[in-house]
Amino acid sequence: MVSNSDEPPSLPETIPYITNTYQVVLHTSAFLRRLKTALDGTNNGKGIIKYNLGGPFKSVYIVARGEKNIQAFLRGSRDLDSEPFIHMGMENLWGFSKKDADKFKNDSSGRLKNPNPLSGTTGTRYWAGMHQLYDEFLTKPHHANALSHKFLEVFNDRLENQFTVGKWTETSVVAFMKEHMFQASMTALFGTERLKIAPETHGLYWVYEAYAWHFFYGVPRWMFPSAYKARDELYAAGKKYLDAAWKNFDWNGQEDWEPHFGSRFARETARWMREAAGFDEKTQAGFFTLLLFALHSNTLPTCTWMLIYLCKDPELFQAVREEALSAYYSQDEGTGRPKEIDVGKLVMLPLLQSVFAETLRLHMSFTNIREARKDMVFDGYKIKKGSWMQAFTGISHREEAVWGREGHPADEFWVGRHLTWSENDGKQVPQFSIAGKGGDFYPFGGGTGMCPGRHFAKQEALVALAAIVTRFDVEFVEWTNQDGSKSDREARGDEKFAGAGTMPADRDMKIRWKRLW
Numbered sequence: 233m234v235s236n237s238d239e240p241p242s243l244p245e246t247i248p249y250i251t252n253t254y255q256v257v258l259h260t261s262a263f264l265r266r267l268k269t270a271l272d273g274t275n276n277g278k279g280i281i282k283y284n285l286g287g288p289f290k291s292v293y294i295v296a297r298g299e300k301n302i303q304a305f306l307r308g309s310r311d312l313d314s315e316p317f318i319h320m321g322m323e324n325l326w327g328f329s330k331k332d333a334d335k336f337k338n339d340s341s342g343r344l345k346n347p348n349p350l351s352g353t354t355g356t357r358y359w360a361g362m363h364q365l366y367d368e369f370l371t372k373p374h375h376a377n378a379l380s381h382k383f384l385e386v387f388n389d390r391l392e393n394q395f396t397v398g399k400w401t402e403t404s405v406v407a408f409m410k411e412h413m414f415q416a417s418m419t420a421l422f423g424t425e426r427l428k429i430a431p432e433t434h435g436l437y438w439v440y441e442a443y444a445w446h447f448f449y450g451v452p453r454w455m456f457p458s459a460y461k462a463r464d465e466l467y468a469a470g471k472k473y474l475d476a477a478w479k480n481f482d483w484n485g486q487e488d489w490e491p492h493f494g495s496r497f498a499r500e501t502a503r504w505m506r507e508a509a510g511f512d513e514k515t516q517a518g519f520f521t522l523l524l525f526a527l528h529s530n531t532l533p534t535c536t537w538m539l540i541y542l543c544k545d546p547e548l549f550q551a552v553r554e555e556a557l558s559a560y561y562s563q564d565e566g567t568g569r570p571k572e573i574d575v576g577k578l579v580m581l582p583l584l585q586s587v588f589a590e591t592l593r594l595h596m597s598f599t600n601i602r603e604a605r606k607d608m609v610f611d612g613y614k615i616k617k618g619s620w621m622q623a624f625t626g627i628s629h630r631e632e633a634v635w636g637r638e639g640h641p642a643d644e645f646w647v648g649r650h651l652t653w654s655e656n657d658g659k660q661v662p663q664f665s666i667a668g669k670g671g672d673f674y675p676f677g678g679g680t681g682m683c684p685g686r687h688f689a690k691q692e693a694l695v696a697l698a699a700i701v702t703r704f705d706v707e708f709v710e711w712t713n714q715d716g717s718k719s720d721r722e723a724r725g726d727e728k729f730a731g732a733g734t735m736p737a738d739r740d741m742k743i744r745w746k747r748l749w
């Protein structure tokens with residue numbers, strides 16, 4: 233470690249200005265392993281480490297440890313700005329035209345209702361407009377609830393239509409979720425028409441998702457030509473859907489959901505892009521491609537992992553089933569089977585919340601990035617205006633000193649980690665708690681840029697899981713590779729996704745299951 237008084241230690245690298253840059257962009261899992269080793273070796277006690285990205289001029293300060301520092305990093309929204317980082321992905325990942333991406337670049341008024349007083353921006357406030365859309369139509373309970381109800385309706389229909397009551401069938405968990413959860417959440421957010429008009433969206437999406445991190449960093453096209461081709465075809469598929477939705481939607485209706493645009497959020501986003509922001513067609517299709525990524529890239533693998541953990545542990549499966557059944561408030565008159573579920577109650581159940589949190593803790597590997605708006609001092613170190621700061625959930629979420637418990641190291645899935653127990657009527661009753669862990673657990677980011685889909689995401693994952701565990705008896709068969717051949721080991725997080733979001737399972741789990749109702 234190299235250290236002087238104003239500067240934190242630097243992350244050593246074999247080839248100056250090359251090794252760290254190469255790894256953080258193209259091999260983030262290796263970068264994180266090296267970072268962890270360096271952190272364990274440093275005795276500055278603050279967990280702040282510096283490196284240079286792409287040459288000597290871009291300093292990056294990694295805020296790796298310490299509740300206070302991570303909180304300050306996540307919440308310091310006025311001085312530490314996530315907008316340049318989002319802007320960076322707008323052309324290559326989102327698919328914006330340069331002209332429209334520049335509208336965001338030139339707007340320094342921020343996302344909040346009142347413009348940043350330091351900003352001289354006049355005219356349309358693009359960041360604030362986008363933030364308001366998220367806040368009003370995605371985060372607010374009415375719209376988050378409408379999305380999860382539609383999701384559940386479609387997901388339930390699919391379970392009922394695909395599987396016969398009382399019949400055992402074999403299925404593969406990862407492939408099953410990639411088909412059915414994908415389709416149900418697409419319908420909830422974007423309507424039934426998107427996949428009818430552009431069925432290629434489904435196949436193209438997985439390629440786009442796998443290379444999203446490379447697109448974000450602007451890795452040249454010649455390195456991954458087929459991924460770039462799939463990305464461009466996905467933009468074109470988004471345009472087909474938007475053109476048809478604009479043509480067929482009846483703007484006089486005010487329903488929460490209809491088949492052409494889907495949710496109110498999608499409809500209002502389309503309207504804002506065209507009417508208030510004046511984006512061109514490329515940008516409009518690009519934004520709806522980015523929303524695909526936001527919708528699936530974390531929730532789908534998270535829910536898949538949750539199901540994998542339950543299928544691995546029949547006792548936990550049974551306990552979660554009993555808990556989930558307690559959230560059903562009506563029964564079918566003929567069969568006496570559970571019918572309607574109280575989603576508000578379901579998402580507060582301790583065991584289910586604990587399975588969700590533990591899965592996000594272990595598998596959400598995201599790089600939070602901020603840029604310093606001005607020269608500042610951070611935990612005693614001088615940070616120059618324009619420097620980047622990064623915080624990695626892949627480090628914080630796995631800190632042994634924070635998460636390790638006797639017999640349950642931080643790297644292991646253990647549902648008891650977030651539960652406390654108390655006695656009620658002679659019975660031990662669990663409570664879920666992750667309070668006081670804000671600096672060690674931040675799967676949804678933080679500050680004004682915090683994930684606006686977090687409530688919908690939790691509801692979606694938990695209703696999907698509840699629908700499965702209450703309806704199916706399940707038996708584990710074997711681990712397989714993605715092509716269906718037998719695997720000699722169980723699934724791990726796919727390292728290709730390290731730093732970019734939830735790491736999907738790199739193996740599939742074959743199960744037998746029987747629908748009960």
Ligand code: HEM
Pocket residue numbers: 314318366523526527528530531534592596598600675676677678680681682683684685686688689690
């Ligand atoms: C388990 C599921 C999810 C996780 C872990 C997650 C996590 C995140 C994170 C870490 C960010 C970046 C926050 C930041 O920069 O500070 C983000 C942004 C975002 N998420 Fe989620 N997300 C999830 C599901 C969803 C869902 C279902 C939606 C619905 C469409 C969604 C919509 C968005 C959007 C639109 C943004 C961009 C916000 C912005 O730029 O201001 N997310 N999410």
